[in-house]
Amino acid sequence: MKKIVVFLGAPGAGKGTAAAAVASSTGARHVSTGAMLRDAVSRGTPAGLEAKSYMEAGGLVPDEVLYKMVGELLADAPDGTILFFDGFPRNVAQAEALSGLAASGGAEVAGAVCLDVSKDALLARLGGRRVCPTCGAGYHVATLPPKKEGVCDKCGAALVVRADDQPATIAHRLEVYEKATAPVIGFYETSGALRRIDASGPAADVAALVENAVKALV
Ligand SMILES: [Zn+2]
Known part of the structure; x- marks a missing residue:
């Protein structure tokens, strides 16, 4: 049997970071939606080719294509694989489809x-991000500041705030999350297989809590 663990959390909660860390410590496979899409497109799978035509037309990849892609991924995974889904499902309809x-x-x-991270902490985390427009290096005013304020350590360019941040x-991103994705928490709570983690601490502490939660589930 292959097993799926779904990672949930608001933008800035650190689920991608935690999923990647715990995947490498437990041998699970971290599947972020973006990486899954890129991989299917580059391998030219049937769903990847369909997705590519939507992306080239500048549109969003529809759910049906995403579902096909998840189906391909599950079919390809060897028995016994544990998969961490990060970024999917994003709403209750997708959660039902995933089952x-x-x-x-x-x-x-x-x-x-x-x-779980408080809204104030999320705002501070997301609002403090800075990136270098020249070399792509990422910083954070509180947790990962550059040596000189507003200047990239690596190339000396002036740091900027991404449009997303x-x-x-x-x-808006937090609002979208509250409306569409927060109900997914209820979906898994009802099935009795939801583990809530206090994700307000440092990344290493969060990863340790997540690892325990995952081990209790699989
Ligand atoms: Zn730079």
Whole structure:
């Protein structure tokens, strides 16, 4: 049996970081939606080719294509694989679809891990991000400051705030999350397989809590 653990949490909660860290310490496979898309496109799978045509037309990849891609991924995974889904499902309809895809792909959704961080902490985390427009290096005013304020350590360029991290955009991203993704927490809570993690501490502490939660699920 292949097992799926769904990672949930607001933008800035650190689920991608935690999923990657715990995947490498437990031998699980970290599947972020973006990486899954890029991989299917570059390998030219049937779903990847469909996705490519939508992306080239500048559109979003529809759910049906995403579902096909998840189906391909599950079919390809060897028996016994543990998969961490990060970025999918994003809403209750996708969560329901995932249960069906798992059943037909020889897998089961073992449960979900939700990373909880207060809204104030999320705003501080997201709002403090800075990036170098020249070399792509990432910084954070509180947790990973450059040596000289506003200047890239690596190449000396002036750091900027990404469009995604502007205050109005952050508020919008959190709103979208509350509306669409927060109900997914309820979906897994109802099935009794939800583990909530206090994700307000340092990344290493969060990874340790997540690892325990994952081990209890799979
Ligand atoms: Zn730079």
